[in-house]
Amino acid sequence: MERSVVQITLFGLLLSLASTLPNKDDWDIYSFHINSTVTSRYATTVITSRVANRMNESKEIEFHVRIPKNAFISKFRMFIDGQVYDGVVKAKEQAQQQYSEAVSRGESAGLVSSVGRTLEEFKTSVTVAAHKKVTFELTYEELMKRTRGKYELQIHARPMQPVSDFKVDVHIQEEAGFSFIDVKGGLSTKALANAITKTHTDKEAWVYFYPTVDQQKMCDSCSDQGMNGDLVIIYDVNRDNGLGHIKKSDRYFVHHFAPSDLPRVPKNVVFVIDQSGSMSGRKILQTRTALIHILNDLAEDDHFGLITFDGNILHWKRELVQANSKNLESAKNFASNIQARGSTDINEAVLQGARMLNDHSREGSASILILLTDGDPTSGVTNLENIQSNVRQAIAGKFPLYCLGFGFDVDFKFLEKMSLQNNGVARRIYEDSDADLQLKGFYEEVATPLLTDVTMIYVGGTNLTQTNFSQYYNGSEIVVAGEITDNNIETFTPQVVAISSNRRIIFSKSNKTVESTGTVSDDRIQRVWAYLTVKQLLDKELQLSGPEKEKVKKEALELSLKYSFVTPLTSMVVTKPPGENTDVLHKPKEGETPQRWQPRVDHSFSRQYLAPSSRRSSGGVIHDNPVWRPLSRQLNHHSHLASDVMGKQSIGRYGGYSLSGISNTRTRAVQGMM
Incomplete structure (x- = not known):
């Protein structure tokens, strides 16, 4: 009953404050350009947004874009009334003081924050005088990564309203020439097909995306608020068997x-699968599905093993076996009967997998160890540093360890460090309907060793x-x-x-x-x-x-x-006109818990969590991690509250953004204020 009262009270409070949040109809984005140049497979992308305040009074105007997670922001500037305001990259410790001062005043501070699998979000705002204009310009850089035979340049278009002058220009220079080039993504649908122009010569390619205002409202991922989707340029280059x-x-x-x-190199692969209780439900079903698909893709000269673990270790076979039809059928039957139960003994499970590979070394083959888990170790050896040391000694640099972290309860930093220590990588598997495809997709990246x-x-x-x-x-x-x-x-x-x-x-x-x-x-x-x-x-x-x-x-x-890169070690101080709040721009690590705002002594909810329009900066924190997210945007009348307001799940959506569950400490603070 108490939980229901908190939900209703919270919802009522949010609705009562809706009118204090800025109305985007008060300002007009009259030009929105994205220009991306790729040379030597290194992309530099510039987003330029020109906005006018059409009102007879000053208005706070927001710049809000999404960029690829692998990118480094390298430049941000604002042009206001003939003046240029540049962001300055500083050591995070130096910028921290400005961030802390802003938070202590009850202001939200600008952040780059993680929003899903591939994107990060950058937001800032500035007050613009009546009938004046502001130009925002953001530059980010990234090295294109080739995966499964292609490069993908992802451009996210989300101007937050239809724009009369909307342009995306992509220019790719490639001395090796193109083997293929294509345009995919949610913005390449039939409704927008004639807005896309793609041309290329032997060594250069151009993609232009110029949708009309009507197209920006009517496509699959469009609305009265304009477009919200991806344009993905996919390509590869001509290659031979030489030096490159x-x-x-x-x-x-x-x-x-x-x-x-x-020629492909035969592989020895061991899959170490978490079947602890937290894997129950959809996670274990998707894991079974992915494993069966993966087993179907093994070649006959491959050898493989399956280990499942909770508090105990269960081997399908004690030794690696050849991937012939009889063994594969037996393994698929084993995989289809994996059940979630018990605790989590990661240490012993990974050591058993390493032992299998060490005992089965074949000349002319490549060995791979793949761990899938969704939680922290809770039985056996539970000290993370001890586990990492044990695994490093067992593997001894002889083969890579790939760690797949399922969901957000897992300690991803622990998995990442353990993978890197053993020549592998860690990858997060997102708890979505396609998690089985994510697992299979990762396996395909390492399925065919050549060298x-x-x-x-x-x-x-x-x-x-x-x-x-x-x-x-x-x-x-x-x-x-x-x-x-x-x-x-x-x-x-x-x-x-x-x-x-x-x-x-x-x-x-x-x-x-x-x-x-x-x-x-x-x-x-x-x-x-x-x-x-x-x-x-x-x-x-x-x-x-x-x-x-x-x-x-x-x-x-x-x-x-x-080189003015915004990295996990640096921050960009977003300078603004005198009297404006200072934003400090951080780059999150995967799965990183953001700095939490400490409640003020007076527990002023509106200043601390929902900064009013007269004081707020639109750098509200939106993270993958379940934390309180301050609202700094217009509430959507389609918003809803889910039942678990005190849990870790998403409890509401406002204007397309999630309002996440509150931590225990934060919960007590909010309850005290109500």
Whole structure:
């Protein structure tokens, strides 16, 4: 009964404050342009929004966009009444004081926050005088990642109202030439087909998306609030079986290595599947479905094993077996009968999987260990550092460990560190209706090893990014960047040494596959090197501790500041006209719990959680993690409240955004205020 009272009271309070939130009809986005240029598979995207205040009084105007999670914001500026206001990237600790001061005044502070699988959200706002205009300009950069034989450039279009001058321009330059290029996504539907123009030559491609105002209202993902969807440009480049493509300037190089037409390497794969009680329901059903699909895709020269675990470890077979029809049928029967129950002994389960692979090493094969779990260890060894140490000793660098974290109860940072320590990666599996397809999709990325023990060698190169890779998979790509020693291109000699099946193979210089550029592209190639270096340093920092960790962290921070990247170590201070609230822009880590706003002594709900329009900044926090999300937008009359207001589930949607459950501490604060 008490819970119901809280729900009704909360809902009534939100509705009573609806009129205080800004009405977007008061301002007009008259121009919205997205311009993306991709060179050497490095994308620089600029979003420009021009907005006019049509009212006879000052109005707060919001800039609100979504960008890819892998991107780094590198520039933000506002043009107001002839003045330019630039965002400044600072060390997070330095920017923190401004953030804390804003929060202590009851203001929301601007954040980049995580919104789903592939996107992050950037919001800020500024007060614009009557009949004046403001231009927002945001730049972000990302290195395109090749997955399953293609690159995907994702552009999210969500201007929040139909726009008379709406344009998306994409220009891709690729010296290797295109093997294919296509346009997908929710904005490529039939209703918008004639708004998309795609042209390309051998080495350049252009995609234009110019929807009319009517089209922006009538397409599948459109409404009176305009478009809200993705345009995804999918492409791949021409390849051969040689050294790959190398872009060089006088000072830097970037090497894309993805040989084709190599024989597949037989693999040994062990699946370690969590069947603890928290996997019950849809999770375990989807896991069964995915496993059966994956087993169907194994080749006959592959060997495999299945381990399920809760508080106990259950082997389908004690040893790896060949993927023949008889064994596969038995394994699928085993998979279809996995039941969720018990606690979670991650340590022993992963060690058993490592033992199976260690006991079954085959010359000329590639071994892979895949863990799927949805929770923290609750039985056996439960100390996370001890588990990581045990696993690292058991694997001893002999094969990669891939950790799939199902949902948001899992300690993703623990899985990420354990994967990185063992030459693998961690991936979150989202609790959606297609979770089985997500699992199968990840497996397809590692399903076909082509090379093992890959070593990238660069005579005449220095300050190199990662050069050793345990395995190279079909459809992926290895990217290495570095500086050219003494700016001497003539002495620069690349080479790749790897194992194909059970023979050593060398990829050396071939004029056909190596391309060179002049100094005009030096800045672009240098930024590719900086982007890749920062990404890899952040991964390395996660694995280390003590002085080594601080050294790597310092190096990543210095590069982030030098190249103005908003990374987990830096923040951008969004400067505004005098008298405006300062926004501080952070980049979240996957699954990171955002900084929580501490309630003020007077527990002023409207100032602390729903900042009124006269004081608020539109940087309300929206995160994947279940936390309170302050409302800084117009309430949607289609809003609804779910039943579990005090739980972790989404309890309401306002204007397309979720209002999440409140933590226990926050719950008590809210109840006290009511």
